[in-house]
Amino acid sequence: MIELTNELRIGHPVIDADHQRLIDIINEFHEQSKTANNENNMHATLKSLLAYGREHFAREEKIQRECMYPYHSMHFHEHKALLEQVQDIARSYFIAKTRPINEKSLAELNEFLKTWLIGHVRKFDTNMREWVASSDTPSETKLFSLPSQDMVALVIDDDVTARSLLAKLLSVMGASKVLEASDGIEGLRLIFADPVPDLVISDLNMEPMDGFSVVGAIRASNKPYIARIPVIIFSAADDHDLTQKAMSVGATAALQKPFNPRDLSKLLHYVMKNQIGAAS
Ligand SMILES: [Fe+2]
Numbered sequence: 237m238i239e240l241t242n243e244l245r246i247g248h249p250v251i252d253a254d255h256q257r258l259i260d261i262i263n264e265f266h267e268q269s270k271t272a273n274n275e276n277n278m279h280a281t282l283k284s285l286l287a288y289g290r291e292h293f294a295r296e297e298k299i300q301r302e303c304m305y306p307y308h309s310m311h312f313h314e315h316k317a318l319l320e321q322v323q324d325i326a327r328s329y330f331i332a333k334t335r336p337i338n339e340k341s342l343a344e345l346n347e348f349l350k351t352w353l354i355g356h357v358r359k360f361d362t363n364m365r366e367w368v369a370s371s372d373t374p375s376e377t378k379l380f381s382l383p384s385q386d387m388v389a390l391v392i393d394d395d396v397t398a399r400s401l402l403a404k405l406l407s408v409m410g411a412s413k414v415l416e417a418s419d420g421i422e423g424l425r426l427i428f429a430d431p432v433p434d435l436v437i438s439d440l441n442m443e444p445m446d447g448f449s450v451v452g453a454i455r456a457s458n459k460p461y462i463a464r465i466p467v468i469i470f471s472a473a474d475d476h477d478l479t480q481k482a483m484s485v486g487a488t489a490a491l492q493k494p495f496n497p498r499d500l501s502k503l504l505h506y507v508m509k510n511q512i513g514a515a516s
């Protein structure tokens with residue numbers, strides 16, 4: 237029998253209730269498997285696991301998108317694979333009957349179903365905790381705003397999903413315009429064009445020009461209003477010296493992914509407030 241321990245709770249009431257329901261179904265299957273010749277009931281329970289799993293995954297994916305969880309597309313593919321696994325099991329044990337039902341195979345099946353859900357929750361669902369926890373209030377209300385509503389922001393990232401999430405975050409924070417570039421060269425072109433961005437947030441690892449080179453080119457500009465644009469560098473690579481390296485090339489701040497929207501909005505708020513303070 238499995239249970240929803242605190243370690244497995246996400247802190248979102250809908251998601252936790254759904255996980256509890258899936259656990260109940262898996263436990264029900266476990267109970268049924270103890271009785272001989274109970275195949276029809278077990279098959280029906282697997283079908284309800286599949287149906288409820290499908291419903292839950294769709295709900296969870298919607299919550300992730302609303303909370304701007306950056307790994308929602310990877311998570312979507314994980315969910316899809318989970319559903320296919322249960323479909324395969326239902327088919328091979330109860331429809332095509334290519335696999336025998338005996339004490340040993342039922343023990344394996346029960347063990348598989350336990351890991352199927354708990355493994356996913358532990359490895360994937362708990363990662364979204366910071367983003368979705370207690371999001372019964374809209375996530376937007378928890379964000380910091382930009383100190384002025386007249387700011388143009390530029391997001392440079394070769395990953396289109398991450399880029400649009402950041403652009404959305406900046407709009408929600410009150411940026412009057414958000415420009416987007418898919419690499420460093422395109423980013424620099426926008427920085428030296430009109431309107432000049434008040435803030436640049438750039439990914440580090442991009443081809444052919446990385447985030448550090450973008451910072452270098454901005455700082456080297458002979459136009460003071462360009463040279464002092466705040467630049468925030470973020471990186472998905474595990475790099476303990478990221479902040480130090482970013483500062484040494486002249487970045488204003490650095491962030492290691494994954495970051496949550498509230499922390500990022502707080503950082504942007506303070507960076508821009510200092511910028512306004514320094515200019516006046
Ligand atoms: Fe999930």
Ligand SMILES: [Fe+2]
Pocket residue numbers: 251255292296357361
């Ligand atoms: Fe889940």
